[in-house]
Each structure stands twice: as C-alpha cells, then as structure tokens.
Amino acid sequence: MLELLTGSGLAMAAGLNAYVPLLALGLLSRFTGLLALPEGWQWLQSDVALAVLGALLLVEVVADKVPVVDSVNDVLQTVVRPASGGLVLAAGSASQTLTVTDPAATEGWRWVPVVLGVLLALAMHGTKALARPAVNATTAGAGAPVVSTVEDVSAVALVLVAVLLPVAVGALVVAVLALLVLAVRRRLTRRRERLAAAP
Template identity: 75%
Template sequence: MLELLTGSGLAMAAGLNAYVPLLALGLLSRFTDAVELPAGWDWLEGDIALVVLAVLLAVEVVADKIPVVDSVNDVLQTVVRPASGGLVLAAGAASQTPAVTDPATLEGSAWVAVVLGVLLALGTHTVKSVARPAVNLTTAGAGAPVVSTAEDVSSVGLVLVSLLLPVLIGALVVVLVVLLVMAVRRRVGRVTRP
C-alpha cells in the first residue's frame, strides 16, 4: 500500500512540474541508496536522461515564471505532465525507498499504475492550469513568478514526502479531488450562466 501512495505522490508532483519527480528519481537512484529503481527503469538514471531532464526542467522553470508564457506552457504541458505522472507512478510504486522496502502492490499490472498516474497528474495539472490565468488577471501578471515558485517548491516537497512519508499522500489525494471538483463546478457554473 505504501508503494501506491509513494507513486501517487510522485504523480501529483508531475502534475505541477513534469520533470521534478523524474529527475529526482533518476538522481536519487544514481547517486544515493535512497531509491532503487526496478528492473527496466535504469534508463532514468543514465547520463542522457538526466541531462535532458535537467534542461527541460530549466526551460519549464523559466517559462512558468513569465505571465502569458506560463499559460501557453500549461497548454503544451497538458500532455507531458500526465505522461510523466504515469511514468513516475509506475516507476515509483515499484521502487525501493526508505519507506518501501518490498514493493509488490502493483506487481504484474504496470498499466494500472500508468493509468492511475496519468489521472492523478492530469487532476493536479487541471487545478493548476485553471487557477493560473486567474492569478495572472488579478495580479496583472505579478503573481506568476510567486505562484510558479510555490508550485516548484510544492513539487519538490511532494517528491520528498512521497519517498519518506508516503502515508501523508493519502490526505493530499483527497484534497486534490476536492479542489478538482470545485474547479470543475466553477467552470461549469460560468458556462451555464446567461
């Protein structure tokens, strides 16, 4: 069960920033004993993957701080973040971490992990992409760098909590679902008003 929570937290982090959890898994697996990736995922700790992920992370961090560019980036990331969420849930749920020493919950059903990761990352991404234009409008763009930095820090925090204290992720999943329902209701309310 903890491995599912670990993967879920990583997927939600991918909904905020697609590259933070992937890069974290790769770096932690390569340079520490904190994460041991399962067989077949060793490509994530390779030189090419780490360099590409670091460059993509740098581009995303900069693009997400610029008003208007951040909204365009969110549209482009609508495919990337959920895909990353599927990857990190599948990899994270099958990895050994400080909290998970015998990952077995999703053994033999990796496609379930990928689908769940896609859905969790898409939910987080949807909440983010609905809220960001409102922040930009109400602050005349001045809030974009602040909110973006908070999202980046939250993504890193989610990765750390997922790997070290995955029990807390269950509560965060509930919060995500509530925020998503509220965002959808607000959007539907705007469309149905005359």
C-alpha cells in the same frame, strides 16, 4: 499500499512540473540510498537522461515564470505532465524505498499505475492551468513568478514526502481530488447561471 502512495505523490508532483519527479527519481536512485529504481526504469539514472531532464527542467522553470508564456507552456504541457505522471507512478510504485521494502506487490497489474498516474497528474495540471490565467489577470502578471516558484517548491516537497513519508500522500490525494470536484462544480454552476441569465 505504500508503493501506490509513493507513486501517487510523484504523479501529483508531475502535474505541477513534469520534470521534477523524473529527475528526482534518477538522482535519488543514482546518488542516495533513499530509492532504488527497479529493472527497466534504471535508464532514468543514466548520464544522458539526467542531462536531458535537467535541461528540460530549466526550460520549464524559466517559461513558467513569465506571464502569458506560462499559459502557453501550460497548453503544451497538457500532454507532457500527465505522461510524466504515468511514468513516475509506474516507476515509483515499483521502486524500493526506505518505507517500501516489497515493491513487487504492484507487478501483476503494471498498466493500473500508469493510468492512475496520468489521471492524478492531469488533475493537478488542470487545476494549475485553470488557476494561472486568473492569477495573471488579477496581479497584472506580477503573480506568475511567485505562484510558479511555489509550484516548483511544492513539486520538490511532494517528491520528498512521497519517498520519505508516503502515508501523508493519501490525505493529500483526497484533498486534491475534493478541491478538483469543488472547482468543477463551481464552474458548472456559473455556466448554468450565465445561461439562465442570458436573454
């Protein structure tokens, strides 16, 4: 169970920033004893992977701080972030960490973590992508760098919590899913009200 919570936290972080958890998995596995990537995922800690992920992270961080560019970036990331979520949940749930000493528990059903990771990252990404235009409109673009920085810090924090304290991720997953359901309900209610008010 802890291995799925670790992977879920990583997938949620991917929904905020696709490259933070991928880069973190590679760095943590290569340079610390906090996480050991399983066989088949060790390419994440290679020099080439770390360099490419670092460059992509830099581009993402800069693009996400510029109003209007951030919304275009969110559209482009609609495929990348969920894909990253699937990858990191699969890799993270099969990794050995300080709290997960038997990651082989997920071995028999490898496709489930990928699908769950895609869904969690898509939920986070959807929330972010829907909120960002509203932030830009209400702050005349001044809020974009602030909100983006908070998202980046949150992605890093999610990775650390997922690796060091995966139990806390469970409560966070429930909260995020509840907020997403509320947001969808609110949007549908507004849509019905507009349709009812239209002549």
